[in-house]
Amino acid sequence: MAKEKDMGITVKKEDDLPEWYEQVCLRAELAEFSKVKGCMIIRPNGYAIWSAIQKYFDENINKPTGVRNSYFPLFIPESFFRKEAEHAKGFTPEVAWLDKDVTGEGERLAIRPTSETIMYDSFSRWIRSYRDLPLKINQWCNVVRWETEATKLFLRSREFLWQEGHCVYETEEECRKEAINYINLYAKLCEELLALPVLVGQKTEKEKFAGARTTYTIEAFMPDGKALQCGTSHELSQGFAKSFGIKFLGKDEKTHMPWQNSWGLSTRLIGAIVMAHSDNKGLVLPPRVAEHKLVIIPIIIGKDNAKILEKAKELKAQLAGFNPLLDDRDEYTPGWKYNEWEMKGIPLRIEIGPKDIAKEQVVLVRRDTGEKDFVKEKELNDKITKALDAMHDSLLKKARKSLKDMIVFAKNWGDLVKGIRERKLVKAAFCGETECEDWIKDKSGGASSRCIPFDEKVTEEDKCVYCKKPAKYIIYFSKSY
Amino acid sequence: MAKEKDMGITVKKEDDLPEWYEQVCLRAELAEFSKVKGCMIIRPNGYAIWSAIQKYFDENINKPTGVRNSYFPLFIPESFFRKEAEHAKGFTPEVAWLDKDVTGEGERLAIRPTSETIMYDSFSRWIRSYRDLPLKINQWCNVVRWETEATKLFLRSREFLWQEGHCVYETEEECRKEAINYINLYAKLCEELLALPVLVGQKTEKEKFAGARTTYTIEAFMPDGKALQCGTSHELSQGFAKSFGIKFLGKDEKTHMPWQNSWGLSTRLIGAIVMAHSDNKGLVLPPRVAEHKLVIIPIIIGKDNAKILEKAKELKAQLAGFNPLLDDRDEYTPGWKYNEWEMKGIPLRIEIGPKDIAKEQVVLVRRDTGEKDFVKEKELNDKITKALDAMHDSLLKKARKSLKDMIVFAKNWGDLVKGIRERKLVKAAFCGETECEDWIKDKSGGASSRCIPFDEKVTEEDKCVYCKKPAKYIIYFSKSY
Numbered sequence: 001m002a003k004e005k006d007m008g009i010t011v012k013k014e015d016d017l018p019e020w021y022e023q024v025c026l027r028a029e030l031a032e033f034s035k036v037k038g039c040m041i042i043r044p045n046g047y048a049i050w051s052a053i054q055k056y057f058d059e060n061i062n063k064p065t066g067v068r069n070s071y072f073p074l075f076i077p078e079s080f081f082r083k084e085a086e087h088a089k090g091f092t093p094e095v096a097w098l099d100k101d102v103t104g105e106g107e108r109l110a111i112r113p114t115s116e117t118i119m120y121d122s123f124s125r126w127i128r129s130y131r132d133l134p135l136k137i138n139q140w141c142n143v144v145r146w147e148t149e150a151t152k153l154f155l156r157s158r159e160f161l162w163q164e165g166h167c168v169y170e171t172e173e174e175c176r177k178e179a180i181n182y183i184n185l186y187a188k189l190c191e192e193l194l195a196l197p198v199l200v201g202q203k204t205e206k207e208k209f210a211g212a213r214t215t216y217t218i219e220a221f222m223p224d225g226k227a228l229q230c231g232t233s234h235e236l237s238q239g240f241a242k243s244f245g246i247k248f249l250g251k252d253e254k255t256h257m258p259w260q261n262s263w264g265l266s267t268r269l270i271g272a273i274v275m276a277h278s279d280n281k282g283l284v285l286p287p288r289v290a291e292h293k294l295v296i297i298p299i300i301i302g303k304d305n306a307k308i309l310e311k312a313k314e315l316k317a318q319l320a321g322f323n324p325l326l327d328d329r330d331e332y333t334p335g336w337k338y339n340e341w342e343m344k345g346i347p348l349r350i351e352i353g354p355k356d357i358a359k360e361q362v363v364l365v366r367r368d369t370g371e372k373d374f375v376k377e378k379e380l381n382d383k384i385t386k387a388l389d390a391m392h393d394s395l396l397k398k399a400r401k402s403l404k405d406m407i408v409f410a411k412n413w414g415d416l417v418k419g420i421r422e423r424k425l426v427k428a429a430f431c432g433e434t435e436c437e438d439w440i441k442d443k444s445g446g447a448s449s450r451c452i453p454f455d456e457k458v459t460e461e462d463k464c465v466y467c468k469k470p471a472k473y474i475i476y477f478s479k480s481y
Numbered sequence: 482m483a484k485e486k487d488m489g490i491t492v493k494k495e496d497d498l499p500e501w502y503e504q505v506c507l508r509a510e511l512a513e514f515s516k517v518k519g520c521m522i523i524r525p526n527g528y529a530i531w532s533a534i535q536k537y538f539d540e541n542i543n544k545p546t547g548v549r550n551s552y553f554p555l556f557i558p559e560s561f562f563r564k565e566a567e568h569a570k571g572f573t574p575e576v577a578w579l580d581k582d583v584t585g586e587g588e589r590l591a592i593r594p595t596s597e598t599i600m601y602d603s604f605s606r607w608i609r610s611y612r613d614l615p616l617k618i619n620q621w622c623n624v625v626r627w628e629t630e631a632t633k634l635f636l637r638s639r640e641f642l643w644q645e646g647h648c649v650y651e652t653e654e655e656c657r658k659e660a661i662n663y664i665n666l667y668a669k670l671c672e673e674l675l676a677l678p679v680l681v682g683q684k685t686e687k688e689k690f691a692g693a694r695t696t697y698t699i700e701a702f703m704p705d706g707k708a709l710q711c712g713t714s715h716e717l718s719q720g721f722a723k724s725f726g727i728k729f730l731g732k733d734e735k736t737h738m739p740w741q742n743s744w745g746l747s748t749r750l751i752g753a754i755v756m757a758h759s760d761n762k763g764l765v766l767p768p769r770v771a772e773h774k775l776v777i778i779p780i781i782i783g784k785d786n787a788k789i790l791e792k793a794k795e796l797k798a799q800l801a802g803f804n805p806l807l808d809d810r811d812e813y814t815p816g817w818k819y820n821e822w823e824m825k826g827i828p829l830r831i832e833i834g835p836k837d838i839a840k841e842q843v844v845l846v847r848r849d850t851g852e853k854d855f856v857k858e859k860e861l862n863d864k865i866t867k868a869l870d871a872m873h874d875s876l877l878k879k880a881r882k883s884l885k886d887m888i889v890f891a892k893n894w895g896d897l898v899k900g901i902r903e904r905k906l907v908k909a910a911f912c913g914e915t916e917c918e919d920w921i922k923d924k925s926g927g928a929s930s931r932c933i934p935f936d937e938k939v940t941e942e943d944k945c946v947y948c949k950k951p952a953k954y955i956i957y958f959s960k961s962y
Contacts, residue, residue: 032603036556036590041603044549044618051550067526070530074623074640075517097580098592102627109517111555111579111592122513124520137525142555142623146583159555182623 008343012280012307015020015172015223018152024274025153028283028344031270038151038158039178042267045344048156048291049270050161054140057163061185065178067136067165069425072118074142080117083243087116090210094145096158111144116211116236116262118246119166127168129249133258134178135168143402154271155228157481161423162266163184168246168258172237175259177216179235180454182263186231186232189265193352194273195286196220198230201451210260213237219450219476221406222275225423229451231265256306276399277368278437281347284368286395287388294299294384295346299353300330315380317348317386324350342367347391348384366391416440416465416477420447425478429471431464440466440477450476474479489824495763496706497577499633505755506634509764509825512751517633518858519639521945523748525566526825529637530751530773531642535621537674537769538644541848542666546659548617555623556590561598564724568597571691575626575910577639592625597692597717597743600647601725608649610730614739616649635752636709636962649727649739651680656740657695657716661935663744664697664714671711675754676767676876677701678884681933682955686952687915694718700931700957702884703756706904708931708961711753712746757880765825765849767876770871774803775865776827778818781811781832796831796861798953805831805864823848829865829870847872888957897921897946897958901928906959910952912945921947921958 009027013020023106025031026093030046039376042050062069073089075098082088089114089160100107112118122384134295144159151157167184169175183200190196198218208215220228231460240246250256278286287293296319298312325346327337334351340350351363356374364373364383368391375383410428419426426447432438441448443466450471463473490508494501506512511527523531549723556579563569572594579590591598593599600618610617623639632638646663650656664681671677679699689696692717701709721727722738731737758765768774777800779786779793790809797807806827808818822830830846837855845854845864849872856864884906889911891897900907907928911917922929924947933954943952 033604034554034599035561036554036599037587038558039554041554042552044551047549047551049550068528070525070528071523071531071642073515073517073520073522074625075520079519080516096583097576099580102577106518118515118517142552144555162550322490391663 004291008278008339009282013278017275019210020280021271021275022153024278024283025271028274028281030274031063031153033151040151040153040157040159040293043163046270049273049289050267050283052289052291053189053193053269053392054163056189061182062138062165064183065136065181067132067138067167067225069138070113071139071141072115072122074112075109076112076118077106077130078084078110078119079112084119086239086241087211088391089146092286094147099321106127110291111139113143113145114262114264115139115141115143116240116459117244118167120240120246120260123166123168124244124246127246127248127258130170130251133168133176133248134458136165137167138163138165152271152481154267154274160266160268162264164262164264165311166260168241168260168261170248170250170256170258172259175261179214179233179261179263180216181202182230183218183233186218186233186263186265189219190220190269190272191288191396192229193288195267195288195392196230196273196276197396197431198398199403199451199453201453201476203232203451204430204432204434204437204449204475206437207449211236211239213239214450218270218453219313220276220476221403221425222481223402225406225420225425225478227425227448227476227478228268228272228275229480230269232264233263234261236260236262242394247428248267250330267414273338277395278345278472279368279383281339285345285347286345287391290345290347291323292325292346293388294350295325295327295337296350297327297334299334300328304354306355308352308357312352313375315352315362318423319381319382321385327378348387365430368395371468385420404454410465410477412416413465417444418462420444420477420479423479425450425476427476428465429458430473430475431467432472433467433469436464436469444477446479447477448480450478450480487853489546490761490763494704494759495698498703498756499676502752502756503634505759505764506752509755511647511755512632512634513766514632519628519961521632521638523633523642526772529765530754530770531659531748533770533772534674534750535644535668536671540614540668541661543619543646546617546662546666548613548619550621552620552621552622553593553596553603555593556601557593557596559591560593561591561602564598564898565692567720568692572626573887575628577625577627578671580849581752593622594624594626595743595745596620596622596624597721598725599645599726601741602643603648603719604649604726604892605727608727611651611732611784614649614651614729617646618648619644619646625823633752633962635748635750641748643745645743645745647741647743651729651731651737651742651743653718653738656742656835660695660714660716660742660744661697663742664712666742667699667712667714667746671699671750671753672877674767675750676769676873676880677711677750677754677757678877678881680884680934681956682934684713684932685911685913685915685918685930685956686917688930690715692720699933701753701960702887702906702959703753704883706887706906706959708957708959709749709753709756710908710931710961711750712744714744715742717743718739746777749832757888758876759826760789760849762802762820763824765876766826766828768828771826771828772804773806774833774869775800775829776806776808776818776822777833778808778815778822780832780837781814782815782834785835785838789835789838791834795832796833796858797852800861800865802862803869803914829868836851844852891946891958894946898925898951899927901925901958901960904956904960906931908957909946910939910943911954911956912948912950913952913953915946917945917948917950925958927960929961931961 203215
C-alpha cells in the first residue's frame with residue numbers, strides 16, 4: 001500500500017509531456033478519468049483550485065462590473081438552438097440530445113453546449129426599456145460538447161465546468177468596449193491569480209465563435225509549443241437580438257435593437273497551470289490558488305517527539321490564516337512526506353526538529369525552488385507572506401520568459417514551417433483570408449492561427465507569410481490543444 | 482411600462498396561497514418558468530439567496546466536519562445505476578436518458594438524478610486502508626428528475642440545484658452518528674440563516690430513500706398545512722459498498738466493508754423561505770440571506786435635492802458593509818419606490834429628506850413589521866446591525882409559533898381526519914407498517930407520514946391511530962408538496 005502511494009512521477013516533463021502531465025494530475029489527485037467515456041472526475045484537490053478561481057472571479061470581475069449570477073436550464077429546445085443560423089451550424093456536430101422516449105411528443109432537447117439561446121429568450125422578456133440596460137448576467141455551470149477526440153484531463157472533455165457571462169447594451173461602442181474589457185480582465189486573472197502569462201488578441205474569421213462578429217481570446221503556450229485557448233469574449237453584434245426579438249424603448253421613445261457580448265472561461269485553466277508551472281517532482285501550485293499554503297512536518301527522530309509535536313500543533317494554530325496542513329503521521333519518514341507534499345504542490349513546507357526548537361526557529365522551504373530559509377518563530381507570519389508573494393512573482397517571471405523565448409518572427413514561409421517544426425510560437429504577417437489559413441494549417445503540419453495581438457500594426461510593406469498578398473495583420477500561429 | 486412594473490401582488494396569501502406564492506417569486510424576480518417544460522430559470526435575486534446558502538454551508542457544515550467539494554460527471558452509465566437494486570427501482574421512473582444516437586454503441590447514459598452510483602465507483606478505487614477513512618465528499622451541482630407533476634417554482638422542477646454529501650466510515654456507529662449530525666446541522670442552517678424552524682426526525686420504511694437503511698429528514702410546514710421536505714440524510718449501511726466493492730484494510734490487517742451515508746439539500750429551500758416569511762406586499766427575506774441588507778431612498782421633493790442626494794451617496798459609502806442599494810431614480814415617487822423594494826424583500830429601508838438632514842438623522846424602516854425608527858446618523862451602523870438581528874429573531878419566533886399552532890394530537894382516527902381536513906400537522910401514534918400507512922393516505926384524503934421525531938417515545942398503552950395495533954412510534958402526518 002505504502003509502496004503504491006510512494007510512487008512519484010515516473011517520466012520527465014522534457015521527455016514526454018503528455019504522460020508527465022497525466023501523471024501529475026492523477027498523483028496530485030486533481031482529477032481522474034471516469035468510466036463514462038470523455039468525462040472526468042474533478043477530485044477535491046482540483047476542485048479547490050476551481051473554487052479559488054470562482055472566488056477571485058466573483059470578487060474581481062463580476063462585482064466591479066455589475067454582473068450578477070443566475071442559473072438557466074440545462075436543456076435547450078431544438079427550436080431555440082436553430083434560431084441563430086451560424087450558431088446552430090457551429091455547434092450541431094457536438095450537441096448531445098435527450099432521448100425522445102423521455103421528452104415524449106415535444107421537440108428535441110439539447111444538453112447545453114453554451115447558453116446563448118436559452119438565455120436570450122428570457123432576455124427578450126426582461127428587457128423593455130433603456131432603463132433595463134445594460135443587463136449583465138453570468139452563470140457558473142456544466143456544459144456538454146460531445147467531442148470525439150481522446151479526453152485529456154481538464155484540457156479536453158465532453159463535460160466541463162465554466163462561467164458564461166452574457167451582457168446586453170444600448171450601444172455598439174459600449175458593447176465592444178466591455179467585450180474587450182472582459183478579455184483583459186481574464187488576462188489579469190491569469191497573471192494575478194495563476195501566475196500565467198497569456199497573449200491577448202482577436203481571433204480570425206475562421207476561428208471565431210459560431211454566431212459572433214468578433215471573438216477575443218487569451219492564449220497560453222505550453223512547453224510542447226502548443227497553444228491553449230484559455231478564455232474567449234465575443235462581440236455578438238445584433239445577430240442573436242434579431243433572432244430572439246430582443247428590443248428596447250430608447251430615451252428617444254423609439255424601439256431599438258440592443259448589442260450583445262458573451263464571454264467564458266473554464267476548468268481548462270486548471271490544466272494550463274499544471275502544464276505551465278509543475279516540474280518533475282509533481283505539481284507546483286501558484287500560491288494564490290493553493291487551498292493549503294503550507295504543510296508543517298515535525299521531524300520526529302528522538303526523545304523530544306512530544307515536545308516537537310506540541311510545537312507543530314502550536315504553529316498550525318498560530319498560522320491558521322494560511323490554512324496549514326500538519327503531517328504528524330508516524331508511519332512515514334520526513335523524507336517520504338517531503339516527496340508526497342511536493343508531488344501535491346503545497347507551496348511552502350515548514351520543517352521543525354529538536355535543534356530548531358532550541359533555537360526558536362523553523363526551516364521554511366519553497367516548493368518551486370527548493371530554497372531553504374531558517375526563520376525565527378516570531379518572524380514566521382511575515383516571512384510566509386513574503387515567501388508566497390515571492391513565489392508567485394518568480395513563477396510569473398519564469399513563465400513570461402519562457403513565453404517570450406518561444407516566439408519567433410517568420411519573415412517567410414520557410415521560417416514559419418521551421419518555427420512550427422521546432423515547436424515555436426510563430427509570429428507572422430497574414431492576409432486574413434480563411435482559404436489561406438486553411439492552406440497554412442495543411443502545409444505547415446497543423447499550425448492554426450491563435451490570435452491577432454491588439455498592439456501590433458501591419459505596415460504597407462508587410463506581405464502575407466503564405467500567399468504574399470498585402471498583409472491585413474500580424475498574427476500568431478502554432479499547434480494547439 | 483411603468484404601470485406594468487407597478488403591479489403589486491394581486492391576491493392575498495390567506496386567500497390563494499399557490500397563486501400568491503407564484504406572484505411573489507415572479508415579481509420579486511427570484512425565478513421564472515422556462516419554455517422547457519418542468520424547468521425553471523433562477524434569476525439573480527433568487528440565485529443570490531442560493532449563494533448565501535452555499536457560503537454558509539461551506540463555512541459552517543463542510544469546513545468544520547472536514548467535507549471537501551468535488552465534481553463528478555453528469556452522466557451515469559446504466560450498469561452503475563443498476564448495481565444497487567433498491568436504488569435503481571426507486572429512481573428508474575424519473576430518470577432522463579441521453580439519446581442513443583449520441584452515445585453510439587456503448588451502454589445507455591442517465592442524466593444524474595443523484596450521484597451515489599457514479600461516486601461510489603470512484604470511492605472503490607480511492608479507499609484502500611483505514612487511513613483513507615473517513616472519506617468525506619460533497620458536490621454542488623444540478624440534478625434531473627423527470628417529474629410529471631406541474632412545476633412549482635423552487636418546490637418542484639425537473640432540474641434543480643443541490644449539494645450532495647457522501648461519506649464513508651470504518652464503523653457503523655460513526656456513520657450513524659454523523660448522518661444524524663448532518664440532519665441536525667441542516668436544521669441549524671434553517672434556523673440560523675433562514676429563520677425557518679423545522680421538525681427533525683426519521684422517515685418511515687415507506688418514505689425512506691431508495692437504497693437507504695434509514696433516512697433522516699427536516700420538514701418545514703407551509704401556511705396551507707402542507708409539509709415541505711427540506712433536506713434528508715441517509716444511513717446507507719453497507720448496501721452500496723457491497724454493490725460497488727468498496728473495501729478497506731483495517732488496523733487489524735483484515736479486509737472490511739465500510740459504512741456510508743449521503744445527505745442533500747436543494748434550491749427548494751428558497752421556496753420554503755418565500756412561503757414562510759413573505760406577506761401580501763411581496764417578498765420578506767430573512768436578513769442573513771439578503772444580498773442587499775438595505776435600500777436608501779432620498780426624498781427628493783424640494784429645493785434641497787442636490788444636498789439630499791449627496792447625503793444619500795455618502796450614506797451608501799458609509800454603510801458599504803451592508804451592501805446597500807441607493808434608489809436615486811427621479812422618474813418614480815418615494816411611495817412607488819417603497820412598494821417596489823418591499824415587494825423585492827429588502828430587509829431595511831432608509832428614508833432621508835430635508836428635515837432629516839437638518840436633524841442629522843434618517844428614518845429606518847423594517848420590512849417585516851413596517852416599524853419606523855428615527856435614527857441619528859452616528860448611531861446608524863449600530864442600529865442597522867441590531868435591526869437586522871431583531872428582524873431575524875422576530876421572523877424565527879413568528880414562524881416557530883405558527884409551526885407550534887399547527888400541531889394537533891390525534892387520539893383516534895376521527896381526530897386525524899379532522900386535523901388533516903383543517904390543514905393541521907397531525908401527531909399520532911403509529912404501528913409503522915407500510916400497508917397501514919398506505920391506508921391512512923388513502924382514507925385521510927392524502928396525508929403522508931412526515932417524520933418520526935427523535936425525542937418522543939411511545940408507551941405500551943399507545944395504539945396505532947388507524948389499525949389500533951400496538952404503536953411503534955409517535956409520528957407526524959400531513960399533506961405535502
